[in-house]
Amino acid sequence: MSVIEAKKLELTFQTNDGPVHALADVNLEIGKGDFVSFIGPSGCGKTTFLRCIAGLETPTGGTLSVNGMTADEARRSRAYGYVFQAAGLYPWRTIAGNVRLPLEIMGYPKAEMSDRVARVLELVELSGFEKKYPWQLSGGMQQRASIARALAFDADILLMDEPFGALDEIVRDHLNEQLLSLWARTEKTIAFVTHSIPEAVYLSTKIVVMSPRPGRITDVIDSSLPKERPLDIRDSKEFLEIAHRVREGLRAGHAYDE
Amino acid sequence: MRNVLPVLTVLLVIVGIWYAAAIWMNSAWTIDRADGPLTFSEIVSDTMSQDRPRLPAPHQVWAEFQKTVFDTKVTSKRSLVFHGWITLSSTLAGFALGTVTGILMAVGIVYSRPVSMSLMPWAIISQTIPIVALAPMIIVVLASLGVDGRAVPKAIISAYLCYFPVLVGMVKGLKSPDAMQLDLMKTWSATGWQSFWRLRFPSSVPYLFTSLKVGIAAALVGTIVGELPTGAVRGLGARILIGDQFGNPMMIWSALIAAAVLAGVLVTVVSVMQTVAMKRMGFAR
Incomplete structure (x- = not known):
């Protein structure tokens, strides 16, 4: 199919x-x-x-x-989730806040948001970095965070x-x-x-x-x-x-x- | 301390030039009154203590400043604190009004092309009209509309000067997110409202604060100008005008110093707010 x-x-x-x-x-x-x-x-x-x-x-x-x-x-x-060449994380949001952004926009319930954020951050091996700001992460880690952000809302593509x-x-x-x-x-x-x-x-x-x-x-x-x-x-x-x-x-x- | 030294150096140089200028400008009056030839030190000492000097020496201004700021009850009409407060309250009202107006206009300009095309030229033209010419008209128009007192017209004159830097800064700030960030919002099919509050507005905050620093200084200038040609009797602008009419240069200069101190304090307060906000928003590291 x-x-x-x-x-x-x-x-x-x-x-x-x-x-x-x-x-x-x-x-x-x-x-x-x-x-x-x-x-x-x-x-x-x-x-x-x-x-x-x-x-x-x-x-x-x-x-x-x-x-x-x-x-x-x-x-x-x-x-779908879209990942661009630049991570494009918001400097004023933490890593968890950035991953939560699409979920907020899509109106997920609060409790589910934090579950999802934790899950996708684990998927890209960024657990423990929730409270860090983007500038505290390397370029590769920022890009992983942006992938987590694209995965957060479970699009198939x-x-x-x-x-x-x-x-x-x-x-x-x-x-x-x-x-x-x-x-x-x-x-x-x-x-x-x-x-x-x-x-x-x-x-x-x-x-x-x-x-x-x-x-x-x-x-x-x-x-x-x-x-x-x-x-x-x-x-x-x-x-x-x-x-x-x-x-x-x-x-x-x-x-x-x- | 590192920051204080250059400031003190500049201040010292200014005071030095000021004294030299006072001697030079006031000496003509000294020589006119003299019966015979004077020594240089006689000229200098006389120029330092005239009652109505062309240019009062710094210590004369300081004495007047001290008298009207610290030694006079703040409720008295002779107190510069009283007049400073009048000016400050109008400035803050004008600043608030100007900032809100500037932001709203910027939002309109960024989101709507017709608004941008029709509003922007007028915004620029508005700043080419001398505010001194406009101020009395604003007061007359408002009075005929039944607005009593000077507070409202002064705030409007102040806002008139202050909205423009906010407008220009916010247009730039709201346009600062790049195509990629806007596309990202689109991939989430975010509403315009969500894109504004989650992307455009936070992105514009650094621009906003830079504009606010210019804006608050402009608001103070606007208020003082609003007090000058309008027959006001209260406020720092009124003190400058009254000092001029009654030939009291010390009064003019101490009001000027008070205005400068007020401007310095206001800009510093905005700067501190900027530093705190930038830190908290992760723009500064």
Whole structure:
């Protein structure tokens, strides 16, 4: 059963320099429990596609369904949690206060709020940091808190737009490992935008390779890696083969033209 | 202590220049009255103690200040504390009115494009009209509307000067959340009300306090100006005017000093509130 389904999706921005085809003829199905990565050079429309799923952009053509609804209806029914590249925590709220923010907005009862906050903070291994302020945490910890915030209201879908892009590689590896275990435990459907080939291959059950002008999908790779993935799986032959195919896909899309 | 030394140094330099200027400006009168040639020290000592000097020396102003602040009953019409209180209460009323007006206008400007296009030019024009010209009109109009006394018109004149910095600061502050933070609110399908109280308003607090510091000083200036051309008999502005009319420079200068002290205290109070609020909101670390 597909959770997200795009058919002939198109998005054209009208600018002063003429129309920009951000997305053209995008067809994709994402099943329940999939971990899908979108990879491609800047301007390939991967973030735009994620924003379409989130109902933050409105496609100009084709159809897009999220949980069987339009993207905007899905947004209104709070079908997904969204994680941006920057943690975007409020400096005037504690970590617990930041995670509680969407719950307050959605009008959860008080007792349930604190239960949920405690639970998701445990999920991202931030128990004990409830009363700390964002500036007291490292960048990686702040990003984990923002993931907890996206998980707090139990949406089935998690949309992540280069969530670890601003972090160094060692922290990134650690967070990738944590994200996989979190995904295994929560059985969420995750759509993940990234620039990094190893990250995409390591995390995903499905890798979507995209290319720019117009933004389109050039390859969809179903990963043959097992669900259980220690970090050193990245040295295995299978991993390198998938990574190679992704690289080929990027090259085929003329990603390295300039 | 580290902060006090530079302030004291500047104060000392000002007092030095003041004394030099007093000698220079008052010496003409000394020489005019003299029967014969005077020594320099005779000139200096005379310029320090004239009854109606062009520029009273600091110690003369201080003596007047001491007399009218500390040695006079605060209920007396001769007490600067009494007049200071009149000015202060109008300033605070004007400050409150101006701040609320500024914030409300900023909200309108940020949320509505038509309001922004129609209100902003008038807000800017309002600040180009000299308040001295406008003050008597405000008093006349209010009097014809049946508003008695000077407190209300003074507060309005004060608010007129004070709302603008608050307006400008709050427009910037309410617009300070970036696109990502606004998108995040949208992903939670938050209402406009929720986005305002949970995101826009808290984000604007640092801007608000910076504006309030300018605003409270402007409110004090507005009140004093409101007391000047309007025939008021109470308040620091009235003291300045009366001192001028009766040729009593010590009265003018001590009222000026009182106004400066009042301004310093008000700005400091807002600063302290800012520091506390910034700390509690995690903006300062």
